[in-house]
Amino acid sequence: MSDASLDIPILGEPTGSALPADPGHEGKGEIHLVHLYPREMSIYGDLGNTRCLAARIRRHGYVPVVHQHHPGQPFPEQAHLVVGGGGQDSGQAKVEEDLERIAERLRSLAADGTPMLMICGMYQLFGNAFVTVEGQRLPGLGILDVTTQGNEKRMIGPVVLTTDHGDVVGYENHSGSTTLGAGQAPFGRVRHGMGNNGADGTEGAVTGHVIGSYLHGPILPANPRLADTLIGWAAELATGRDFAPEQLDDEVARQAQSRQVRRLVG
Amino acid sequence: MLKTAVAAFAGKTARRAARLRGGGSGGSALPGLVAEKIDPGFLAHALGDVPGGIVVVSGTNGKTTTTKMLVALLRAHGRTVFTNPTGSNFTRGVISALLAERLHRGRLQADIAVLELDEAHALHFARAVAPTHALLLNVARDQLDRFAEIDHTAGLLTQLAGMTTQGVVLNRDDPFVNRIATTVSGLDIAWFGLDATIADRLGELQEHDARGHDTYTPPPVGPHDALLQPVDEHELSVLFGEQGEGGRVGPVSLRQRGLAAMINATAATATARALLGDGFRTDAAEQALRTVAPPFGRGEVVDADGTPLELVLVKNPAGFTVALGTYGSTPVATMVAINDDYADGRDVSWLYDVSFESLRDKGVAITSGVRGWDMALRLQYDDVPVADTEVDLAAALDRFLADHRDEPKRIFCTYTAMLALRRMLGERYDLPEMGVDAPEGAQ
Numbered sequence: 129m130s131d132a133s134l135d136i137p138i139l140g141e142p143t144g145s146a147l148p149a150d151p152g153h154e155g156k157g158e159i160h161l162v163h164l165y166p167r168e169m170s171i172y173g174d175l176g177n178t179r180c181l182a183a184r185i186r187r188h189g190y191v192p193v194v195h196q197h198h199p200g201q202p203f204p205e206q207a208h209l210v211v212g213g214g215g216q217d218s219g220q221a222k223v224e225e226d227l228e229r230i231a232e233r234l235r236s237l238a239a240d241g242t243p244m245l246m247i248c249g250m251y252q253l254f255g256n257a258f259v260t261v262e263g264q265r266l267p268g269l270g271i272l273d274v275t276t277q278g279n280e281k282r283m284i285g286p287v288v289l290t291t292d293h294g295d296v297v298g299y300e301n302h303s304g305s306t307t308l309g310a311g312q313a314p315f316g317r318v319r320h321g322m323g324n325n326g327a328d329g330t331e332g333a334v335t336g337h338v339i340g341s342y343l344h345g346p347i348l349p350a351n352p353r354l355a356d357t358l359i360g361w362a363a364e365l366a367t368g369r370d371f372a373p374e375q376l377d378d379e380v381a382r383q384a385q386s387r388q389v390r391r392l393v394g
Numbered sequence: 395m396l397k398t399a400v401a402a403f404a405g406k407t408a409r410r411a412a413r414l415r416g417g418g419s420g421g422s423a424l425p426g427l428v429a430e431k432i433d434p435g436f437l438a439h440a441l442g443d444v445p446g447g448i449v450v451v452s453g454t455n456g457k458t459t460t461t462k463m464l465v466a467l468l469r470a471h472g473r474t475v476f477t478n479p480t481g482s483n484f485t486r487g488v489i490s491a492l493l494a495e496r497l498h499r500g501r502l503q504a505d506i507a508v509l510e511l512d513e514a515h516a517l518h519f520a521r522a523v524a525p526t527h528a529l530l531l532n533v534a535r536d537q538l539d540r541f542a543e544i545d546h547t548a549g550l551l552t553q554l555a556g557m558t559t560q561g562v563v564l565n566r567d568d569p570f571v572n573r574i575a576t577t578v579s580g581l582d583i584a585w586f587g588l589d590a591t592i593a594d595r596l597g598e599l600q601e602h603d604a605r606g607h608d609t610y611t612p613p614p615v616g617p618h619d620a621l622l623q624p625v626d627e628h629e630l631s632v633l634f635g636e637q638g639e640g641g642r643v644g645p646v647s648l649r650q651r652g653l654a655a656m657i658n659a660t661a662a663t664a665t666a667r668a669l670l671g672d673g674f675r676t677d678a679a680e681q682a683l684r685t686v687a688p689p690f691g692r693g694e695v696v697d698a699d700g701t702p703l704e705l706v707l708v709k710n711p712a713g714f715t716v717a718l719g720t721y722g723s724t725p726v727a728t729m730v731a732i733n734d735d736y737a738d739g740r741d742v743s744w745l746y747d748v749s750f751e752s753l754r755d756k757g758v759a760i761t762s763g764v765r766g767w768d769m770a771l772r773l774q775y776d777d778v779p780v781a782d783t784e785v786d787l788a789a790a791l792d793r794f795l796a797d798h799r800d801e802p803k804r805i806f807c808t809y810t811a812m813l814a815l816r817r818m819l820g821e822r823y824d825l826p827e828m829g830v831d832a833p834e835g836a837q
């Protein structure tokens with residue numbers, strides 16, 4: 129168990145939501161959700177992704193168990209879904225050492241098909257390397273075959289993508305310019321915005337069930353299909369059975385998303 | 395000098411032209427741009443003769459309210475104060491305001507200048523004219539697409555303090571602001587903050603985002619440090635020194651409610667005392683705090699067909715959290731209007747760093763603005779019922795006023811939504827034009 133006193137509030141999530149359900153109250157099953165470095169790496173509302181996942185896991189009849197992983201703490205024993213967000217440079221520096229420590233665990237989870245969603249700074253750290261403006265090469269986890277080059281100029285603004293999970297809307301705010309390795313699939317194709325590098329029309333990266341993306345927004349509430357894809361993968365991993373979703377009313381999210389698409393790409 | 399007079403004349407002409415074209419706001423950037431082009435030294439020259447000092451008020455939240463309070467405090471002490479109009483916190487807004495003044499050979503005739511400037515423009519301004527004093531309120535995430543990082547914003551204020559020539563006034567309780575004390579030398583430092591008896595309410599003033607930072611402990615409270623002691627939602631005292639051994643202002647009731655307005659009043663009082671020294675008078679300070687009206691759209695109360703309608707500007711997680719805490723004790727019919735223009739912050743992610751649970755019982759009557767559906771979605775994740783969503787602000791306002799005619803109402807809105815709604819309300823209820831303050835105490 130990690131030290132819960134370090135946890136920060138995830139708005140809407142009850143404190144102690146890292147506790148397993150009482151016996152007999154597991155619903156369709158427990159799904160253990162791990163948010164990496166919520167203090168250091170969840171700027172721009174990225175904790176909203178975790179909130180969204182936990183809420184939708186409940187609405188689908190499962191029980192979310194939300195863990196926060198902090199630097200220096202033991203990594204949770206069970207992990208069916210792992211999320212991470214963006215941070216300031218100071219935040220990134222604080223997690224690098226810990227990330228090296230838990231790298232093997234994350235790599236094996238990824239190899240076993242554990243769904244992961246890594247946004248912005250954590251997306252970069254899941255790549256092969258980050259090359260600073262001064263030319264210094266900082267190695268990453270190498271779970272995604274991408275390399276990021278530091279930039280003076282930031283890429284900022286609203287984004288619309290076409291992805292395997294339908295249209296995806298969000299907001300990018302990054303100074304790194306990311307290039308995909310030869311066989312690396314992108315997460316989406318840019319219809320509005322800059323994406324990985326502003327040049328090749330790609331955004332993010334996908335390997336197996338690991339998704340990296342620059343999109344804040346946060347990305348999941350406005351794109352519930354993507355959220356449910358991640359939950360579905362996690363549910364199968366957690367229960368060994370097919371995902372058994374409920375029919376959710378996503379009309380408000382559909383309105384929010386389709387209006388952004390219409391506004392930005394017509 | 396002649397060049398500056400020419401600059402002032404050209405700027406004034408541009409200003410008149412802008413007014414005639416129906417801008418009417420008085421805060422237009424164009425005249426400032428004209429004057430700046432003709433004489434880059436215009437600012438330095440125009441403000442060069444101000445004897446009582448040039449005070450810059452900066453920080454993320456509360457600049458406008460605090461500036462207005464500080465101006466009122468100084469005027470109550472008989473000082474002639476030059477200030478930039480409500481919310482025009484860019485350098486050119488200052489130049490425009492200067493051009494509206496009667497300049498003597500291009501020089502401003504005033505005892506003291508109090509200028510509200512956002513973090514980046516404060517530096518731009520300080521490069522032209524070194525401030526004598528800086529009042530630094532707080533650092534929170536705001537429109538991060540502009541400043542990118544909160545550390546960066548904190549750095550801007552630190553630089554501003556470094557360019558100040560006489561004194562800084564710092565927030566004891568803000569971890570990004572209080573450490574600035576370690577970086578300045580040869581300056582007088584005055585402090586403001588919460589009295590120890592209400593230290594547990596600090597969370598109401600800050601988002602949870604001071605996370606991951608080492609804390610600095612400011613020096614023990616001295617007899618000139620101003621500490622806030624609230625009485626109720628409107629009434630407060632400002633104590634100088636731990637037990638008020640250096641004097642006290644109040645108890646006095648503000649026309650704005652809540653802890654945020656009170657800490658602004660405390661900051662303004664600390665600054666007034668630092669500027670006035672022995673000339674600071676308790677009775678004048680109390681009179682000023684009692685009568686100063688809330689700036690437009692910042693807790694302003696409009697009489698809407700006989701029931702009060704509060705217009706509350708929200709710009710960032712800290713501000714929205716504080717506003718919900720301030721108003722949560724009196725639930726009323728609520729509208730939330732979210733735009734995503736540049737001045738609003740184009741990224742609406744920040745809504746997920748605010749907890750809306752206090753709205754759950756009463757629900758929200760209508761969400762509006764360009765991102766009205768995103769707001770509704772956010773509320774859905776906090777289980778707050780939303781009765782209606784209408785992205786068009788005018789249609790939403792019509793419906794909100796009609797459906798809730800006989801009850802008190804409140805609108806939380808981002809900056810451009812506030813401007814639009816305030817204009818519509820102004821036409822409907824015959825309110826004074828924005829940027830033209832009603833005489834103090836006239837209400």
Ligand SMILES: [Zn+2]
Pocket residue numbers: 214248249300301302342344
């Ligand atoms: Zn980012």
